[in-house]
Amino acid sequence: MKNTILKYIICFIALLNIGCEDYLEVESPINQYNYQSIFQDESMVRASMNQLYADLRDKGFLSGQIGGFSVYSGLYTDELESFRTNDFNTYSIYNNTIQANNPVVNQLWQQTYNQIYHSNSIIEGCLNANALSDTFKNQMTAEALFIRSLLHFQLVEVFNDIPFVTTTNLVDNSKVYRKPKEEIYQFIKQDLLKAINLTNESVDENRIVINKFVIYTLLARIELYDQNWSKAKEYAEIVNQNANYIWQGDISNEFKRNNKAIIWQLPPRTLGYPTNEGSTYFFQSGPTTTMALTNQLINLFETDDLRFNIWTRKVVNEETWYHAYKYKQRVIESNSEEFSVIFRLNEINLILAETNYHLGNSANAIDYLNKSRQRAGLQPIVNNRNLLNEILEERSREFFCEFGHRFFDLKRYNLLDNVLQSVKSNWKSHHKFWPIPEEEMLKNKNLTQNPGY
Numbered sequence: 001m002k003n004t005i006l007k008y009i010i011c012f013i014a015l016l017n018i019g020c021e022d023y024l025e026v027e028s029p030i031n032q033y034n035y036q037s038i039f040q041d042e043s044m045v046r047a048s049m050n051q052l053y054a055d056l057r058d059k060g061f062l063s064g065q066i067g068g069f070s071v072y073s074g075l076y077t078d079e080l081e082s083f084r085t086n087d088f089n090t091y092s093i094y095n096n097t098i099q100a101n102n103p104v105v106n107q108l109w110q111q112t113y114n115q116i117y118h119s120n121s122i123i124e125g126c127l128n129a130n131a132l133s134d135t136f137k138n139q140m141t142a143e144a145l146f147i148r149s150l151l152h153f154q155l156v157e158v159f160n161d162i163p164f165v166t167t168t169n170l171v172d173n174s175k176v177y178r179k180p181k182e183e184i185y186q187f188i189k190q191d192l193l194k195a196i197n198l199t200n201e202s203v204d205e206n207r208i209v210i211n212k213f214v215i216y217t218l219l220a221r222i223e224l225y226d227q228n229w230s231k232a233k234e235y236a237e238i239v240n241q242n243a244n245y246i247w248q249g250d251i252s253n254e255f256k257r258n259n260k261a262i263i264w265q266l267p268p269r270t271l272g273y274p275t276n277e278g279s280t281y282f283f284q285s286g287p288t289t290t291m292a293l294t295n296q297l298i299n300l301f302e303t304d305d306l307r308f309n310i311w312t313r314k315v316v317n318e319e320t321w322y323h324a325y326k327y328k329q330r331v332i333e334s335n336s337e338e339f340s341v342i343f344r345l346n347e348i349n350l351i352l353a354e355t356n357y358h359l360g361n362s363a364n365a366i367d368y369l370n371k372s373r374q375r376a377g378l379q380p381i382v383n384n385r386n387l388l389n390e391i392l393e394e395r396s397r398e399f400f401c402e403f404g405h406r407f408f409d410l411k412r413y414n415l416l417d418n419v420l421q422s423v424k425s426n427w428k429s430h431h432k433f434w435p436i437p438e439e440e441m442l443k444n445k446n447l448t449q450n451p452g453y
Contacts, residue, residue: 039129042136045122049140052118052147053208057266057276057340060111061154061403064277064327064340069154071280071291072104073404076431077416078296078423080401083288096426100435100453108158109437112151113165119148120168142199143210149188149195150218156184157225157408160433160450177446178436185226192219203244206339207262213239214264217343220351225412233355236348239263245345249375252310255326255338263343268336274329275340281324281401286317293322293400296423300396306377307397324401346372346398353391362387369394428452 038044056062061069074080075094082094089104098105122144126137148166155162163176164187179187192215201212216235223232239245246260253259257267268275283290293312301308313325329337353368362384369387370380372394381390392409399405410416411432420427430452441447 039125040131042132045125045129045132045136045140048118048122049143052115052122052144053266054269055111055115055118056147057269060108060115061151062266062340062342064275064280066280066290067104067107068276068280069108069158070277070401070403072108073407074401075291077407077410078294078420079406080291081294082291084290096420096424096428096431098431098434100438100441100449102435105434106437106439109155109440112155116148116151116165117168117173119144119151120166123148124168138198139200142195142215145191145195145198146210146215146218149191152184152188153218153222154404156181157404157411158434159436163447174444175446176444178448185222188222189219192222201242203242206257206267207265208267208339210264213242213245214343217263217348220348224351224354225408227358229355229358232351233359236351236355239348240345240352245348247345247349247371247375251306251375254344255328255341257336257339259344261345262339262341263345263348265339265341265343267339272332272334272336274331274336275327275338277324277340277401278327278330278338282313282330283315283321283323286315286319286321288315288321288323291323293324294423297396297400298322300393302378304377305397306375311400326401342403346375350391350395350398353394354388357384357387357391365391372398 038048058065059068064070071080072090072093075082075090076096076098080094082091084090089102092098092102093104123141126132126141126144129137132140152162152164161178161180162184164179164184165173165176167173196212196215199211199215202209203211203213216238220232220235220239223229223235244260245263248254248259248261254261257265281291283292292315298308298312311324311326312322315321315323327338349368349371353365353372356362356365356368365387366381366384369391374380376397381387392413392415395409396406410419416432417427417429430450433450435453436447436449441449
C-alpha cells in the first residue's frame with residue numbers, strides 16, 4: 001500500500017477538468033510543488049481535493065466504470081450476469097469462488113486506502129496551514145473527513161473488521177491492525193459529526209459540493225445499517241425537510257444533472273462527456289460479451305413499473321437480454337446532461353419508510369413506501385402485510401447497479417444465504433465478507449484473515 005500512496009505526499013497530478021463553476025475551476029498543480037507548498041495556496045489545496053474526487057469517480061467503491069464496485073457487487077449477488085468467461089478474476093467474483101489472491105480484491109483494498117491516505121493528507125495539511133483562511137480550511141477538512149468516513153464505511157461492509165487509518169505516517173500505516181466493526185462505526189460517526197460542524201448548509205447548483213445535508217445523508221445510512229432507527233430517522237428527516245431538495249415525480253429525470261432531488265453527485269472527467277455509468281452497462285446488440293441484468297432482478301419489477309421501462313433497456317437477438325439504462329448520454333456533447341449520482345432523495349425517503357416500520361409507525365412507513373411506488377407508476381400498498389419485505393424489494397428496484405445497495409441490504413437482514421444459495425451454486429455463508437487481500441497480509445503481519453478463506 002505505502003509505495004502507491006506516497007505519490008499523494010509528493011505530487012498531485014491532473015485535476016478534474018469539469019468546467020462547472022468557479023468552485024472547481026482551478027489551475028492544475030505543478031508536480032514540483034512540495035507538500036508544504038500546496039498548503040500555502042488555496043487553489044492548490046482545492047486542486048488536490050479535486051484530484052481526490054476524480055479518483056473516487058474513476059476507481060473503487062464510487063466508480064461507475066466496469067472495474068468499479070457497483071459492477072462487482074452486482075455480479076457477486078443477483079443483479080448482474082457475467083458473460084466475460086475469459087476474465088478469470090471477474091468471473092470468480094460472479095461465481096463466488098473469490099480467493100485472497102484475487103487481484104480485484106487487492107485492487108479495491110489498495111485503491112480505497114490510497115484515497116483514505118489522500119484524505120488524511122488534506123486533513124493534516126489544513127491543520128497546520130497558517131496561510132489558509134479558517135473558513136476554507138474548515139470546508140476542506142469537512143470534505144476530507146466525509147470522504148474518509150464514506151470509504152471506511154464501504155470497506156467495513158465488504159471486509160468486516162478493518163484498519164481505521166487516520167494518519168499519513170507510513171511507518172504507523174504499515175503496522176495497522178483490524179479493529180472491530182462496531183468500533184469502526186463509532187469512529188466514522190464521530191468524524192461525520194465533526195465534519196458537520198465545519199461545513200455549512202449551502203446547496204450549490206450542481207450538487208457537487210459536500211455540505212451538512214450530504215453528511216446527514218451518510219449518517220442516516222450508517223445509523224440505518226447500525227439499526228439505530230431513531231437516529232437514522234432523525235438524520236433523514238433533516239435532509240427530507242430541506243427545501244433545496246425537491247421530490248422528482250418524473251423518474252425519466254432522476255439522473256439528469258439538474259434534478260433537484262439529487263443530494264450529491266460527481267461530474268464527469270470533462271464538460272460534455274458522459275458518465276462512466278453511461279457506457280459501462282450498455283450493449284447495442286446480443287449476445288453481449290460483458291454483462292446483463294439477471295432474471296432475478298427483472299422479475300422483481302411489477303407490471304407497469306416505470307423504472308423497468310425507463311431504467312432498463314431490452315436487447316433481442318433470438319434471446320432477450322436487459323441492461324441497466326439509468327444514464328442515457330453515451331457520446332460527447334456540448335454539455336454533460338448527467339453526472340454520476342451518489343446520494344438522492346429517494347434513499348432518504350426509503351430510509352424513513354424502513355425506520356418508521358421498525359419504530360412501530362406502520363402507517364407512516366406505508367406512506368413513504370407508496371411515495372416511491374406511485375412515482376414509479378405502481379399501485380399503493382394498502383396494508384402492512386409483509387411491509388418490511390415490500391420496502392426491501394422497493395430498494396432493490398430503485399437502487400439496482402448502484403454502489404452495492406442490494407448486497408448490503410441482503411447482508412444486514414441476514415438474507416444472503418436464503419436468496420443466493422438458490423441462484424449461486426458456489427455460494428457459502430462466509431462469502432458475506434470478502435477475504436483480506438493476501439498481498440496486504442504478506443506486507444503487514446498484523447492483519448488477520450476472515451473465516452473461510
